[in-house]
Amino acid sequence: MTSFSLKSMLERLEETAMALLLAFMTLLTFVQVVLRYVFNSGWVWSLEATTYAFAALVLVGMSYGVRTKSHIAVDLVTRRLPPRMRHVAAIIAVALCLLYCGMMFYGSALFVQRLAALGNDARDIPVAKWVLTFVMPLGFALLSYRFLMAGWHVLTGADDDMEYHEHGEQS
Amino acid sequence: MIAVGLLLALFVFLLLGIPVAISLGLASTLTMLIFGDHSLLSMAQKFFHTMQVYPLLAVPFFILAGTFLTTGGVARRMINFANALVGHYRGGLAMAALLASAFFAAVSGSAPATVVAVGSVMIAGMVTSGYTKPFAAGVICNAGTLGILIPPSLVMVVYGAITESSIGRLFIAGILPGIVLTIAMMATISFIARKQDLPRQDRVDFRTVVRTFREAVWGLLLIVIILGGIYAGVFTPTEAAAVSAVYAFVIAVFVYGDITIKDVPHVLVESSRITVMLMFIIANAFMFAYLLTTMQIPQAASDFIGGMGLPVWGFLLVLNLLLLAAGNFMEPTSVVLILTPIVFPIAMKMGIDPIHLGVLMVVNMQIGLVTPPVGLNLFVTAGVAKMSLEDTIKASAPWLAVLLVVLLLITFVPWISLVIPDLIGA
Secondary structure (H helix, E strand, O other), X not given: OOOOOHHXXXXXXXXXXXXXXXXXXXXXXXXXXXXHHHHOOOOOOHHHHHHHHHHHHXXXXXXXXXXXXXXXXXXXXXXXXXXXXXXXXXXXXXXXXXXXXXXXXXXXHHHHHHHHHHOOEOOOOOOEHHHHHOHHHHHHHHHHHHHHHHHHHHHXXXXXXXXXXXXXXXX | OHHHHHHHHHHXXXXXXXXXXXXXXXXXXXXXXXXXXXXXXXXXXXXXXXXXXXXXXXXHHHHHHHHHHHHOOHHHXXXXXXXXXXXXXXXXXXHHHHHHHHHHHOOOOOHHHHHHHHHHHHHHHHHHOOOOHHHHHHHHHHHHHHHHOOOOOHHHHHHHHHHOOOHHHHHHHOHHHHHHHHHHHHHHHHHXXXXXXOOOOOOOOHHHHHHHHHHHHHHHHHHHHHHHXXXXXXXXXXXXXXXXXXXXXXXXXXXXXXXXXXXXXXXXXXXXXXXXXXXXXXXXXXXXXXXXXXXXXXXHHHHHHHHOOOOHHHHHHHHHHHHHHHHHHOOHHHHHHHHHHHHHHHHHHOOOOXXXXXXXXXXXXXXXXXXXXXXXXXXXXXXXXXXXXXXXXXXXXXHHHXXXXXXXXXXXXXHHHHHHHHHHOO
16 A cells, blocks of 8 residues: 555545635634725625635544544543443444434535525625535535544454543643 | 433433533434424534634634744743743742743633643753652643633633623633732742742843843733734734734744744644634534523523522532532533533523623633543643653642632632723723
């Protein structure tokens, strides 16, 4: 296997997308402030574009969070379980995560479908709303894929649990 | 009944080791499917709309600013300045660590980030100067909690977003409590330093104070930009956060030159990762809150507590205990997201000021950060100090007394939280 597999391309794509979206949101909001005070003007579409970029960032990033094991979980009990029980708990946990993904995927697919049926454009951007929200079912599909991978690792014993850690950088 | 089932499901999911975000979302969607007349569509819609809540846009921007500041040598210059100011007192290096934490808290909205920024330099520094490692770790771990009390604060942004309170007012309300806590810890350090005869450093000349100040001023200016800008109505907290991020980028790359343009993509990815981690929890918590509201659970809880006829002080005491207990098991944003929809209506009915309630919640969350089993600051301090978690918990424990005293003070003297916002009419 070369490192140039489909898998690593997906990973690079995720990181690039996240970095670009965050940079885009930040600069757009900053430029908006500059435009208002220096040029006494502004772009109407700016705020809406920022919020859709934000949504895309979070929805694309969810699965990245599973891959980098950065979602916060409470491992208070599972850490103390004997290996066998911990294995079982991990399998149940992954199964429940997949159930969540399934429900959210279904819900967001309905959401996009409804918007497509209504056919409205976004408020200030001349793009159909369903196109802008399409990233949501996509994000949950990616999340399901990551949990399937995680589940496979647990089942084959590559991981004895989902190994989430309380990464400390936030709040 | 439904409420009990919902909370029970949430509890079981959390203990199974399912990520907090998914536990919240799964408990909500399942309850909705079983009892509710709302569809999965409306849940998905609620999830998506979380990212369109304007104040929450401040979250990624403040995180980005914080990452630039942490990697960009801003903290190091703040430490030098703090050390020039107080280093010559007995226990001066510990005081400098505390003061540097307060400075850094004033530009960063996160407590663990404050621990990393100050602790990675100061713990080793204190140990080489003759302090014990547990003492150094205890100071850093607890001083770091100032990150969420001294503005800006991510926890306040989240609280403001769900209660629709003014985030600018909340930020300004955090200033005096932050100073009170800093002074309380400073006095404690001074007391211990005398008793244990801790070292002091040579007094530096005034020129050095001025020089270190001039080096640190680029970082310190950020708090002026944030608070001044919001207060003067120049920009919203969200815009202030975006301006901070761009400003932090400029000083880290061009003024201090501690990071190069080539490092910027890495900073962006890392900030995105932290943003997603937080926002995933917040979006699911918004579904949870939506479910609570449609099931009229806050009203039921409010009627129940109202029926108990608790006086305001009794309610505040119970509220503190509830928040402290929850803070032991979850990180601050999750606790605020889960409990605010329930306790906020009750508190409003009892005539408690929403800003005072916000500050009170934040101080409780600070204590949650340094208490096991889930205390983010403990984990981070253990990592930075290269100590075991058990030793870090022991090292941090004595400082809990200071935090608890300040909590009581802030709970029962609303004046501390409200005087500055009222004074300047923010």
